[in-house]
Amino acid sequence: xxxxxxxxxxxxxxxxxxxxxxxxxxxxxxxxxxxxxxxxxxxxxxxxxxxxxxxxxxxxxxxxxxxxxxxxxxxxxxxxxxxxxxxxxxxxxxxxxxxxxxxxxxxxxxxxxxxxxxxxxxxxxxxxxxxxxxxxxxxxxxxxxxxxxxxxxxxxxxxxxxxxxxxxxxxxxxxxxxxxxxxxxxxxxxxxxxxxxxxxxxxxxxxxxxxxxxxxxxxxxxxxxxxxxxxxxxxxxxxxxxxxxxxxxxxxxxxxxxxxxxxxxxxxxxxxxxxxxxxxxxxxxxxxxxxxxxxxxxxxxxxxxxxxxxxxxxxxxxxxxxxxxxxxxxxxxxxxxxxxxxxxxxxxxxxxxxxxxxxxxxxxxxxxxxxxxxxxxxxxxxxxxxxxxxxxxxxxxxxxxxxxxxxxxxxxxxxxxxxxxxxxxxxxxxxxxxxxxxxxxxxxxxxxxxxxxxxxxxxxxxxxxxxxxxxxxxxxxxxxxxxxxxxxxxxx
Numbered sequence: 036x037x038x039x040x041x042x043x044x045x046x047x048x049x050x051x052x053x054x055x056x057x058x059x060x061x062x063x064x065x066x067x068x069x070x071x072x073x074x075x076x077x078x079x080x081x082x083x084x085x086x087x088x089x090x091x092x093x094x095x096x097x098x099x100x101x102x103x104x105x106x107x108x109x110x111x112x113x114x115x116x117x118x119x120x121x122x123x124x125x126x127x128x129x130x131x132x133x134x135x136x137x138x139x140x141x142x143x144x145x146x147x148x149x150x151x152x153x154x155x156x157x158x159x160x161x162x163x164x165x166x167x168x169x170x171x172x173x174x175x176x177x178x179x180x181x182x183x184x185x186x187x188x189x190x191x192x193x194x195x196x197x198x199x200x201x202x203x204x205x206x207x208x209x210x211x212x213x214x215x216x217x218x219x220x221x222x223x224x225x226x227x228x229x230x231x232x233x234x235x236x237x238x239x240x241x242x243x244x245x246x247x248x249x250x251x252x253x254x255x256x257x258x259x260x261x262x263x264x265x266x267x268x269x270x271x272x273x274x275x276x277x278x279x280x281x282x283x284x285x286x287x288x289x290x291x292x293x294x295x296x297x298x299x300x301x302x303x304x305x306x307x308x309x310x311x312x313x314x315x316x317x318x319x320x321x322x323x324x325x326x327x328x329x330x331x332x333x334x335x336x337x338x339x340x341x342x343x344x345x346x347x348x349x350x351x352x353x354x355x356x357x358x359x360x361x362x363x364x365x366x367x368x369x370x371x372x373x374x375x376x377x378x379x380x381x382x383x384x385x386x387x388x389x390x391x392x393x394x395x396x397x398x399x400x401x402x403x404x405x406x407x408x409x410x411x412x413x414x415x416x417x418x419x420x421x422x423x424x425x426x427x428x429x430x431x432x433x434x435x436x437x438x439x440x441x442x443x444x445x446x447x448x449x450x451x452x453x454x455x456x457x458x459x460x461x462x463x464x465x466x467x468x469x470x471x472x473x474x475x476x477x478x479x480x481x482x483x484x485x486x487x488x489x490x491x492x493x494x495x496x497x498x499x500x501x502x503x504x505x506x507x508x509x510x511x512x513x514x515x516x517x518x519x520x521x522x523x524x525x526x527x
Contacts, residue, residue, distance in 0.1 A: 383423045
């Protein structure tokens with residue numbers, strides 16, 4: 036058995052090893068610690084690409100930990116959709132970490148930076164595990180690791196606001212985890228299995244004898260993943276957590292962490308619950324209407340904010356709703372649109388939080404009303420913010436248009452044009468609170484004097500990379516759309 040056969044486990048293992056070694060390396064060879072974590076992220080990204088090539092040539096790959104096959108052992112599964120999500124998670128994490136190398140020196144005490152590297156590695160490793168695992172109990176463990184490390188990268192700043200936001204997130208996340216574990220127990224009671232595939236096969240017959248257990252488990256899963264992914268109205272922890280955290284943490288939380296939980300709910304619907312069950316219980320309809328409300332109310336809440344990072348946080352509530360729409364439509368085009376949006380929003384929102392971080396780093400400004408004229412002082416930053424805003428609205432030439440286009444086409448194909456109106460209304464609301472910031476930044480004059488720090492080159496380069504990606508994703512869509520259509524064939 037070659038090394039490549041172990042890639043599903045090694046992708047997770049390299050991050051856990053990095054988490055263990057990072058504080059030691061930071062203490063004894065500080066100049067190597069960041070390079071080590073960058074090398075880890077690059078190695079993991081390379082392994083995912085190698086796995087994706089293998090999967091496209093020979094079909095899904097199953098890996099059994101310790102050689103123990105399911106249902107007794109823990110199984111990892113690599114298929115086109117899981118690996119696509121993993122490419123987004125690790126790629127965005129690598130990009131954010133490079134940005135963080137300079138920003139963290141401004142946001143954190145030096146003694147804490149090595150520990151931040153540890154938390155970062157644990158967070159990315161747990162998300163990789165959530166994407167690859169094919170076992171419900173293993174998923175529960177990885178979700179707990181992800182939640183704790185996510186709380187820690189918020190509270191590490193040690194401000195009162197950060198500690199309060201982290202505690203709120205911890206409480207809400209614990210409630211979501213409790214709901215998930217209770218749902219797992221209820222399904223295990225009626226099937227005797229924890230492996231996704233074995234459980235799905237058993238649920239077909241179990242539904243005839245224990246429908247209430249399965250109804251309850253399904254409701255618990257929606258609450259659990261909805262809480263962790265900030266699905267309206269379970270979003271109350273998100274604004275404070277994303278707004279008060281260090282900017283790299285905000286970029287990670289909004290860019291990839293909430294996305295991995297939305298993907299978790301997708302797997303529950305399509306790999307755990309059998310198709311017969313989804314036709315009986317209106318799970319998709321529930322998620323679809325909650326997502327529609329989130330798309331509208333998230334934008335309304337964002338319009339009312341005066342703090343830049345809090346506005347971006349509320350915007351995430353509206354944007355994650357599009358991914359849940361992709362789940363709720365139960366249609367192949369919607370799945371393509373939802374997961375295309377997962378990629379585009381991960382990059383766009385991370386870039387917007389980077390831009391906010393640069394503004395705070397350079398000027399200390401957080402209030403939206405104080406940003407008038409700042410485009411003349413920080414032109415690269417505000418151009419990045421403008422392109423990101425255009426993608427959030429869904430303007431032509433950006434990736435945000437493509438995902439909304441697929442979702443709208445899906446709504447028309449299944450005869451639900453009302454959701455096209457929801458998408459349009461949400462996009463217009465996005466324009467109402469993003470566009471004035473852009474216009475004021477470039478069209479107004481303001482005297483900032485010399486009260487601003489020069490922006491480090493690496494932070495500028497990271498934003499430029501984000502701009503290029505957002506524009507390319509609006510024109511050159513073929514590779515990603517083809518991969519998502521290939522993945523959709525396995526589910527529909």
